[in-house]
Structure formats: structure tokens, C-alpha cells
Amino acid sequence: MDIKHVEGRNAGKLMLYAISTCPWCRKTKALLNELGVEYSYIDVDLVPEEEEDKITREVERWNDRLSFPTLVIDDEEVIIGFQEERIRQVLKGKKQ
Amino acid sequence: MTEISREKIQEYYHKLLTEAEKAGYHLNPDLDLTLELVKSLLANEERYGYQSCPCRWASGLREEDLDIICPCDYRDADLAEYGRCYCALYVSANATKENLSRPIPERRPSKEERKKKTEKEISHPSSLSLPVWRCQVCGYLCARKEPPDVCPICKASKDRFERFF
Ligand code: SF4
Numbered sequence: 718m719d720i721k722h723v724e725g726r727n728a729g730k731l732m733l734y735a736i737s738t739c740p741w742c743r744k745t746k747a748l749l750n751e752l753g754v755e756y757s758y759i760d761v762d763l764v765p766e767e768e769e770d771k772i773t774r775e776v777e778r779w780n781d782r783l784s785f786p787t788l789v790i791d792d793e794e795v796i797i798g799f800q801e802e803r804i805r806q807v808l809k810g811k812k813q
Numbered sequence: 814m815t816e817i818s819r820e821k822i823q824e825y826y827h828k829l830l831t832e833a834e835k836a837g838y839h840l841n842p843d844l845d846l847t848l849e850l851v852k853s854l855l856a857n858e859e860r861y862g863y864q865s866c867p868c869r870w871a872s873g874l875r876e877e878d879l880d881i882i883c884p885c886d887y888r889d890a891d892l893a894e895y896g897r898c899y900c901a902l903y904v905s906a907n908a909t910k911e912n913l914s915r916p917i918p919e920r921r922p923s924k925e926e927r928k929k930k931t932e933k934e935i936s937h938p939s940s941l942s943l944p945v946w947r948c949q950v951c952g953y954l955c956a957r958k959e960p961p962d963v964c965p966i967c968k969a970s971k972d973r974f975e976r977f978f
Pocket of ligand 1: 850865866867868881882883884885886887888898899900901902903
């Protein structure tokens with residue numbers, strides 16, 4: 718699967734599910750870049766057809782509405798939509 | 814995403830703006846965001862053959878994505894409840910900063926729920942002499958054998974109509 722990694726400081730395991738045409742997903746990536754944290758992301762609309770089911774199930778585990786951006790933190794917390802303040806808050810509390 | 818020229822984006826933005834204002838809708842005054850969304854609509858048109866919502870995961874099959882072809886079936890309800898559509902391309906006249914700075918929940922039903930709705934639509938016992946069709950984008954109703962090719966009010970295509978009675 719076409720998961721991209723962005724290097725940065727370790728603030729826990731960050732996985733972002735996004736849509737390539739969605740400005741709110743882009744804002745989320747820009748915020749993570751600005752915060753300088755390490756994260757992975759996947760633009761789900763660009764995955765090959767045969768992987769769509771798999772990625773759908775993966776996102777639905779965290780967000781049954783299958784909406785984007787969906788940011789999963791440390792496999793336990795999920796932030797749906799570009800909630801700038803909340804992302805800043807949660808990541809501030811994570812290990813440096 | 815395919816590259817789309819600035820002129821094309823500007824041109825389409827002005828077209829949408831004129832149409833919106835004429836019909837009592839408003840585009841988001843945040844021009845950077847709005848132009849980005851307009852570009853995405855054009856990109857999706859190239860990619861899928863229809864202007865699927867930029868912020869949602871399209872299936873690539875028109876009949877499965879009819880409800881999220883922009884303007885989507887959920888725009889008016891979201892404008893009424895949250896002062897903006899899901900992507901915030903359309904905003905209401907009295908939208909506040911609050912409305913625009915926080916995400917709103919996804920109103921589109923899940924795939925299963927959507928399937929159930931279509932199945933329900935198929936059985937429609939009625940004592941009316943003609944069926945009544947409803948435009949799912951703007952709510953326009955008409956009683957005739959078939960829905961019009963395009964909605965006379967909002968210009969949505971024939972396949973955006975549902976049988977109402
Ligand atoms: S009206 Fe808004 S939410 Fe609906 S498809 Fe268009 S941009 Fe997306």
C-alpha cells in the first residue's frame with residue numbers, strides 16, 4: 718500500500734488517512750509539517766482498486782463514517798476532520 | 814492530481830459564483846480555500862467524468878456517487894444546520910467564523926444505509942394519476958411521467974431526482 722512517511726520528531730505513532738483533493742486534509746498535513754512531527758499518511762482515493770476494501774476496513778475501524786481527514790494517534794485516539802486546536806493540544810502532550 | 818490552468822480555475826469560479834448568487838447561495842469568501850475546492854472539482858471531473866465532492870471518497874461509479882456530485886444532496890441541510898456545506902465551498906449569508914473554522918459531521922449515510930434507501934424507493938404504491946419527482950439537490954417537486962432532464966431550479970441532472978409519491 719502506498720503509505721508515505723514524513724520524518725520529524727517522535728510524537729507517537731501518527732497515521733493520517735486523507736483524500737488527495739480535500740483542502741482540509743491538506744491543511745492537516747501542513748499542520749503536522751509545521752509541528753515537525755513524524756507521521757505517515759495515505760491518500761485513500763489514490764490506492765489501487767484491489768486495495769480499496771482493505772483500506773476501507775482499516776479506516777472504518779476508527780471512523781465508521783469513513784470521512785476524512787482521519788488522524789489516528791498511537792493506535793488509540795482518533796481525530797476526525799481538521800480540528801486544529803485539538804491536534805495541537807494532543808500532540809503537545811506527546812513525548813518529545 | 815492533474816494540473817489545471819489558473820485561467821480555467823478562475824473562469825469556473827466566476828461561473829459558480831454567478832450561479833450561486835443568482836440562486837440565493839454564497840461561495841466561501843475565503844478565496845484560497847474556495848479556489849482550491851474549485852480546482853479539485855475540475856480535477857474530479859477529469860478523473861471521474863463528474864464533479865464529485867472534493868472532500869469525500871468517490872467510488873468512481875456515477876450511480877454510486879450521485880448523492881455527492883457537487884452540489885451534493887446534503888448541502889442545504891448542512892447550510893441550515895451549520896452555516897456551511899461539508900467542504901465549506903458554500904456558506905450561508907450569516908455564517909460565523911466558528912462555523913467555518915471547525916469541521917462538521919459527515920451527513921452522508923454509510924454505504925449500507927444508502928443501499929437500503931434505494932431499495933425502499935423501488936416500491937412506491939400510489940393512487941396519484943402521475944408520480945411526483947423530487948430534486949434531491951434543491952427540493953423542487955413536479956408531477957409528471959418522468960423527471961425533467963435538468964432541474965429547472967438548480968440545474969441538477971435528471972438522475973438526481975427521486976420518486977417522492
Ligand atoms: S456542496 Fe460542498 S460538500 Fe457538497 S459536494 Fe459541493 S463542495 Fe462538497
